[in-house]
Amino acid sequence: MIVTIDGIAASGKSSVSSGVARALGIPYLSSGLLYRAATLLGLEGGADLNDEAAVLAALHTHPVHLEPLAEGNRVWQGSRDLTDDLHSSTVDHGVSVVAVLPGVRAWVNDQLRQVPPPFVAEGRDMGTNVFPHAPAKFYLTASPRVRAQRRAAERPEDIDAIEAALIRRDELDHVQSAPAQDAHVIDTGPLDLNGVIGAILAGVRR
Numbered sequence: 001m002i003v004t005i006d007g008i009a010a011s012g013k014s015s016v017s018s019g020v021a022r023a024l025g026i027p028y029l030s031s032g033l034l035y036r037a038a039t040l041l042g043l044e045g046g047a048d049l050n051d052e053a054a055v056l057a058a059l060h061t062h063p064v065h066l067e068p069l070a071e072g073n074r075v076w077q078g079s080r081d082l083t084d085d086l087h088s089s090t091v092d093h094g095v096s097v098v099a100v101l102p103g104v105r106a107w108v109n110d111q112l113r114q115v116p117p118p119f120v121a122e123g124r125d126m127g128t129n130v131f132p133h134a135p136a137k138f139y140l141t142a143s144p145r146v147r148a149q150r151r152a153a154e155r156p157e158d159i160d161a162i163e164a165a166l167i168r169r170d171e172l173d174h175v176q177s178a179p180a181q182d183a184h185v186i187d188t189g190p191l192d193l194n195g196v197i198g199a200i201l202a203g204v205r206r
């Protein structure tokens, strides 16, 4: 079984996917963390983030590996754990530039498709492009303000700056962020975390 949970920036995908995966007793895969790792390593390698060859070269210096723990994914480059460096504002600002590079998308998708099911896959295009035959697909939305309020707990900037950055990332990501036609769209604004997890579990078990 594959469950896909896609959605816009800060719509709650990671926490929701972790909760759904734990309830089902299966792993979850965060595709966004791999895009973030590509961005971090590109920046550290001094790459221009528009330069696909330079970003891919930075990724290939040591193998990058997604560890799909249900309580929270981790990303390793060789023996270095990159995870805690992947949610900085610097990575937030660069990641949408890196995510349009076809070679980077192929690099992420290859890694995800090597994982044996069952799992929950989380991102933007899990239900449309990467796992189009998944039997259970969900797409999370919420207003920019609600998303900025949630993310303000995880970033040092003020809420208006966070909201502006989220709106900009929505625009840059819109090509790969369309919901699958067969996805259940959930507005997470009025729901708490357990409410969203419960709605998805009800849909999976239906």
Ligand code: CDP
Residues within 6 Å of the ligand: 007, 008, 009, 010, 011, 013, 014, 031, 032, 033, 035, 036, 095, 096, 097, 099, 122, 123, 124, 125, 126, 169, 173, 176
């Ligand atoms: O948690 P948040 O929604 O802020 O971001 P994320 O899921 O960690 O994704 C970070 C970025 O990776 C997104 O803004 C997209 O640019 C890119 N991404 C993508 O293009 N396709 C995916 N399947 C997942 C992420």
